[in-house]
Amino acid sequence: MTERAEAIAVTNLHKRFGALEVLKGISLTAYEGDVIAIIGGSGSGKSTFLRCINMLEVPSEGSVAIRGEPIAMKQDGLGGLAPSDRRQVQRLRSRLGMVFQSFNLWQHMTIIQNVIEAPVHVLGVSKAEAVARGEALLRRVGLFEKRDAYPAFLSGGQQQRAAIARALAIQPHAMLFDEPTSALDPELVGEVLGVIGDLAKEKRTMLLVTHEMKFARNVANHIVFLAHGVIEEQGPPEQIFGAPKSERLKKFIHSSH
Amino acid sequence: MTERAEAIAVTNLHKRFGALEVLKGISLTAYEGDVIAIIGGSGSGKSTFLRCINMLEVPSEGSVAIRGEPIAMKQDGLGGLAPSDRRQVQRLRSRLGMVFQSFNLWQHMTIIQNVIEAPVHVLGVSKAEAVARGEALLRRVGLFEKRDAYPAFLSGGQQQRAAIARALAIQPHAMLFDEPTSALDPELVGEVLGVIGDLAKEKRTMLLVTHEMKFARNVANHIVFLAHGVIEEQGPPEQIFGAPKSERLKKFIHSSH
Amino acid sequence: AAEPLKVGFAAEPYPPFASPDAAGKWEGWEVEFMQAICAQAKLDCVITPVAWDGIIPALTSKKIDMIVGSMSITPERLKTIDFSDKYYNTPTGVIGPKSEKFDATPAGLKGKTIGVQVATIHQDYANKYFGSAGATVKEYQTQDEANNDLAAGRLDAVQADAIALDAFLKSDQGKQCCELKGNVKDDPEVLGAGVGVGLRKGDTELKDKVNAAIKAIRANGTYDTFSKKYFDFDIYGG
Amino acid sequence: MSAGEKAAEPDSLVELPPEESTVEATALTRLPSGRGFLKPHRVVLMAIAASIVFCAVWFLRWDWLPDYAGRLAHGVGVTLLMLFGTCLLGFVLAVPIGLVQVTGPWPLKLLAKGFCTIIRGTPLLLQLWLLYYGLGSLFPQFPAIRQSFLWPVLREAWPYGVAALTMSFAAYEGEVMRGAFAGVPKGELEAARAYGMSRWKVFRRIWLPRAVHRALPTLNGETVLQLKSTPLVATITVIDVYAVVSKIRQVTYLTYEPLLLLALIYLCLTALLVLAFRYFENKIPTRSA
Amino acid sequence: MAADPASMIDWGLLALDPPGWGGVLLAGLMSSIKIAIGGYSLGLVLGTGGAFGKLYGGPVTKDLLEIYTTVVRAVPELVLILLLYYAGTDLLNRLAASLGYGTVDISGLAAGIFVIGVVQGAYATEVMRGAILAVPPGQIEAARAFGMSPLLALRRVTLPAMLPHALPGLSNLWLITTKDTALLAVVGFSELTLVTRQAAGSTKAYMLFFCAAGVLYLALTLVSNLVIRLIEARARRGWAAR
Numbered sequence A, B: 001m002t003e004r005a006e007a008i009a010v011t012n013l014h015k016r017f018g019a020l021e022v023l024k025g026i027s028l029t030a031y032e033g034d035v036i037a038i039i040g041g042s043g044s045g046k047s048t049f050l051r052c053i054n055m056l057e058v059p060s061e062g063s064v065a066i067r068g069e070p071i072a073m074k075q076d077g078l079g080g081l082a083p084s085d086r087r088q089v090q091r092l093r094s095r096l097g098m099v100f101q102s103f104n105l106w107q108h109m110t111i112i113q114n115v116i117e118a119p120v121h122v123l124g125v126s127k128a129e130a131v132a133r134g135e136a137l138l139r140r141v142g143l144f145e146k147r148d149a150y151p152a153f154l155s156g157g158q159q160q161r162a163a164i165a166r167a168l169a170i171q172p173h174a175m176l177f178d179e180p181t182s183a184l185d186p187e188l189v190g191e192v193l194g195v196i197g198d199l200a201k202e203k204r205t206m207l208l209v210t211h212e213m214k215f216a217r218n219v220a221n222h223i224v225f226l227a228h229g230v231i232e233e234q235g236p237p238e239q240i241f242g243a244p245k246s247e248r249l250k251k252f253i254h255s256s257h
Numbered sequence C: 001a002a003e004p005l006k007v008g009f010a011a012e013p014y015p016p017f018a019s020p021d022a023a024g025k026w027e028g029w030e031v032e033f034m035q036a037i038c039a040q041a042k043l044d045c046v047i048t049p050v051a052w053d054g055i056i057p058a059l060t061s062k063k064i065d066m067i068v069g070s071m072s073i074t075p076e077r078l079k080t081i082d083f084s085d086k087y088y089n090t091p092t093g094v095i096g097p098k099s100e101k102f103d104a105t106p107a108g109l110k111g112k113t114i115g116v117q118v119a120t121i122h123q124d125y126a127n128k129y130f131g132s133a134g135a136t137v138k139e140y141q142t143q144d145e146a147n148n149d150l151a152a153g154r155l156d157a158v159q160a161d162a163i164a165l166d167a168f169l170k171s172d173q174g175k176q177c178c179e180l181k182g183n184v185k186d187d188p189e190v191l192g193a194g195v196g197v198g199l200r201k202g203d204t205e206l207k208d209k210v211n212a213a214i215k216a217i218r219a220n221g222t223y224d225t226f227s228k229k230y231f232d233f234d235i236y237g238g
Numbered sequence D: 001m002s003a004g005e006k007a008a009e010p011d012s013l014v015e016l017p018p019e020e021s022t023v024e025a026t027a028l029t030r031l032p033s034g035r036g037f038l039k040p041h042r043v044v045l046m047a048i049a050a051s052i053v054f055c056a057v058w059f060l061r062w063d064w065l066p067d068y069a070g071r072l073a074h075g076v077g078v079t080l081l082m083l084f085g086t087c088l089l090g091f092v093l094a095v096p097i098g099l100v101q102v103t104g105p106w107p108l109k110l111l112a113k114g115f116c117t118i119i120r121g122t123p124l125l126l127q128l129w130l131l132y133y134g135l136g137s138l139f140p141q142f143p144a145i146r147q148s149f150l151w152p153v154l155r156e157a158w159p160y161g162v163a164a165l166t167m168s169f170a171a172y173e174g175e176v177m178r179g180a181f182a183g184v185p186k187g188e189l190e191a192a193r194a195y196g197m198s199r200w201k202v203f204r205r206i207w208l209p210r211a212v213h214r215a216l217p218t219l220n221g222e223t224v225l226q227l228k229s230t231p232l233v234a235t236i237t238v239i240d241v242y243a244v245v246s247k248i249r250q251v252t253y254l255t256y257e258p259l260l261l262l263a264l265i266y267l268c269l270t271a272l273l274v275l276a277f278r279y280f281e282n283k284i285p286t287r288s289a
Numbered sequence E: 001m002a003a004d005p006a007s008m009i010d011w012g013l014l015a016l017d018p019p020g021w022g023g024v025l026l027a028g029l030m031s032s033i034k035i036a037i038g039g040y041s042l043g044l045v046l047g048t049g050g051a052f053g054k055l056y057g058g059p060v061t062k063d064l065l066e067i068y069t070t071v072v073r074a075v076p077e078l079v080l081i082l083l084l085y086y087a088g089t090d091l092l093n094r095l096a097a098s099l100g101y102g103t104v105d106i107s108g109l110a111a112g113i114f115v116i117g118v119v120q121g122a123y124a125t126e127v128m129r130g131a132i133l134a135v136p137p138g139q140i141e142a143a144r145a146f147g148m149s150p151l152l153a154l155r156r157v158t159l160p161a162m163l164p165h166a167l168p169g170l171s172n173l174w175l176i177t178t179k180d181t182a183l184l185a186v187v188g189f190s191e192l193t194l195v196t197r198q199a200a201g202s203t204k205a206y207m208l209f210f211c212a213a214g215v216l217y218l219a220l221t222l223v224s225n226l227v228i229r230l231i232e233a234r235a236r237r238g239w240a241a242r
């Protein structure tokens, strides 16, 4: 693993909401091509961890580096941290493709407009080029014919696939998925997992919070089990699912059928 | 099975929405104490079937009898049917406990008010008695201490348990569940299934539309598989899940992991 | 001054003193009076209609410079604005429906409902003499509304300045329903001071000019000339 | 706008906006709450406010106040009477107006819609005049009416004021109730039917209370608007507090003082209304973020 | 009033040229519309600023805006207009005088627009604030996650996304504005209501002119409704049908 470049490096990350410490010192490095699944019970801090990586939540302590470039932080005067360079954050964010649990497609734009929005208005790609690439991506997730539909007219599964295309459109260094299927009806889960599985096969760097154990096992090369704000256990899927060591992990795997 | 009384008898039920025929002649009899699980793909007509039983949807053809009393129907002049005696429908409904997918608790009433509403205002039970019984029911579903809370302040699982208590409060001849857990977060499903499982053990007559195959298998004594508006296959759980005959059922069981 | 003098008129029509026609031209006795004094004092005047509600603030905030609006001079008002000398003072009359017979005396109006325009000397008078004698005094924002209600039978009598009443009685509406019941007994303390031009406090220069002009047009006959067009009696009063 | 309102929007992918966000805009329920009220900047603001009040008292003329205190109090009484009378009557009308627009047969629907459009499309002042000077002055031409026992009432001004304000409130509130009725989740009504309630019972026990509760913040705003509309009755000789103040202005020719007093009176009345409504709203808590 | 009102209607009074008052009424209507458009636009600007100030401003900004919206919404418009118009110009004049300028004369139109704008601004603030709150936070978060700067996110996502939520409120405000212009009569502005009163008072044909004005207002409302519907259809294009 070590010969590959670092894609995301998180060191000693802490996050407090008021008195509640949600993350209690997490360090994790994702190398290029890694597919890391983050599992854990509800409230264990998985989403918070993912959101700290692109500064949607500002960490209380610790540091995050994207492709070797540490995000500059400063004290915010209230005993917490704050990014010191907003432009840097925006630049780094513009190459991290985030896919949300609830899709968060922009409802006032058609699917293709959603997909080209960030390339055109953030990265400055020409519109023609963005559309061409966007259409290719939509074709890839099987949504080409929905290109001019508005999100509200699509099923949940289609919306999530569109969201994935939107995230891919910025040619991201890494993709961040926060429970991409848990807002979907059971019948629609498959189509989205299929698309993500394909991405994994291409060796795209991905961090993936999920409740779908079977899927995590098949797709990830590294599993991180979060419990109460710390990494309780991590390792390759065979080890985590086949030979869990910690009691908590055993119980967790057992309970999630 | 035959020595028990009929609780619900549906004969040759058809339901059309305009040109779309959703139910194409369904006959099914539930005897007292039966727990019947209705399974099937999305759009196969499960909800419609359940709703026809208490006339929330008026059947286009066929008849429904509750405890041997057929619901009187008349032609409505447009080629469809309509209940001919509204009072009869109201009376029969007042002994069918329906639990909805989205709970449908009355938001302007506290939990205990929700529970005593139908007993007091429909069945004419005295308020003191209704409260006493209601509190017992709430205790049973583990919600006694939430008795004076408003539904909006409860979790989905708690709301659904309250809805079950509300349905039990009318001392129903039969309970109708329409996907009682599918609006719940995965972690909350268990608590509701637990309550329903307990009811099943008491041999309450129940019709249960569900996506939870494992649960249906454990709890029901009879499984009905609906596809495209007809009963494609039915029988005891071991047979349906263990030795499905129809291709559709095999595929369905396979797909729902 | 290069700036023309802005003369405020109540935007609501008050014939025969001042009312606009459809072309927006103002006409009436007060319009001619205003023109006469402006000509006399060599002032360049323009008519600025302002709704009655806003006419005093318009004066104090210098949106207009004087008000020609049939404003009665009262001590209470003198605390806030200034007045020129009176330029007319008319008897006060009471009108009522033809079908009913009564006099304009406290006894005659007992038990009747009598309409007056709010915050006028007529209101004070009606309250003092008729209200205390068992009549109901009803306040109206404009004279027109009181007249209308009289015609509609919602009032038994209207007390106002005889000229306004006369104009009403000559209109189609007034001709049919109503007649003059007589003028009220004078009480200089209430009805006294007459109508003056409203001026900003401290604007003594203008006040002097206006007073002088009023005296002059009274003296040189202009006043009587244009008054005759409207009235067949002496509107200046005693 | 209370966020809790929207928590229970029906099954749609996108959140639909509240039916009547305008009127929401007039809802004054969000006044600052007591707790955590005193912050340093607030103390400064209040000091500034106090000094303004002091200036107003010191530099302006208030000597007329004692003379009119009684009449002002009476005027406030008339204003409140008009307000509550017309709001209650208007609400009673608004419920069927809103309801038939949601479920009624089309002729009624059309009628209600037309009523709302016409009333909302023309200024209240015009309606008031049409009623009072138009309709009201037709009555006396019929001796039958003039001789009838109704005449003493019909010749007064207040019935016309009440009628105009009531219709206005009914039209605006009818629209609000339409939205509120339509916004009650279908499932809750269905649940009521599923438990054997008759239509009337569903309406009385579930639909109406639920709709009224949804409409409360808007209702609050509408009531404040109605409070601000009541001065119009002064134009037809009903002596409310506004008429008293205009009279003071006419008598004294003071510009600001009576108006400032009037603004203060309306602020106080509004505050009272808001507190009252807040009390009702809090009776059934809604979950807000 | 005459015994037979029907025979009394003199339609000639509504003729477009004097002595008919039709032209005057139409001119009044035009003035009303002019003021309404001006005041409404100002209200929108104030409302947008106010909404963002209330949501994202500092504590002092928030409190001041709260006072602004509360007071303006609690006090009758007529009182506000008198106070703002006269006290406002009074103060302005004194200020100008103390700075050595002469008195400034503010045109009735400008002042009217200003006053209506301030009143509408308070309501618009609340409409916009509600609309912004109604935008699912995830939409804005997604914009941030893709590296948009706050301004870009505002322009590309927040504003267009809130529009459908704001439109019903804003269109209602527009209708209110058209009727509020009647209040400007007190500052001497010849809008529809004032000229109606003048026409009615001069001719004594009260019913005729009140009805005529009512019809004009109603027509304005109905036309506005049509336009609003078009705008709404456009803004809601991304919305699933109800």
Ligand SMILES: Nc1ncnc2c1ncn2[C@@H]1O[C@H](COP(=O)(O)OP(=O)(O)OP(=O)(O)O)[C@@H](O)[C@H]1O
Residues within 6 Å of the ligand: A017, A020, A022, A040, A041, A042, A043, A044, A045, A046, A047, A048, A049
């Ligand atoms: N903005 C916030 N303010 C306060 N507490 C928060 C906030 N966001 C999250 N939390 C708390 O932090 C804890 C972890 O939340 P997080 O969303 O990261 O959990 P999760 O592992 O993603 O859970 P789930 O599987 O339910 O999504 C929870 O207890 C949550 O209540």
Ligand SMILES: Nc1ncnc2c1ncn2[C@@H]1O[C@H](COP(=O)(O)OP(=O)(O)OP(=O)(O)O)[C@@H](O)[C@H]1O
Residues within 6 Å of the ligand: B017, B020, B022, B040, B041, B042, B043, B044, B045, B046, B047, B048, B049
């Ligand atoms: N009121 C209605 N009007 C028209 N079509 C309807 C109506 N209700 C249901 N349908 C249609 O009837 C079919 C069956 O619907 P139903 O809700 O019974 O399916 P279901 O088996 O419950 O599916 P799901 O598992 O998704 O709840 C669907 O195609 C649906 O679109």
Ligand SMILES: [Mg+2]
Residues within 6 Å of the ligand: A046, A047, A048, A179
């Ligand atoms: Mg999460």
Ligand SMILES: [Mg+2]
Residues within 6 Å of the ligand: B046, B047, B048, B179
């Ligand atoms: Mg269903």
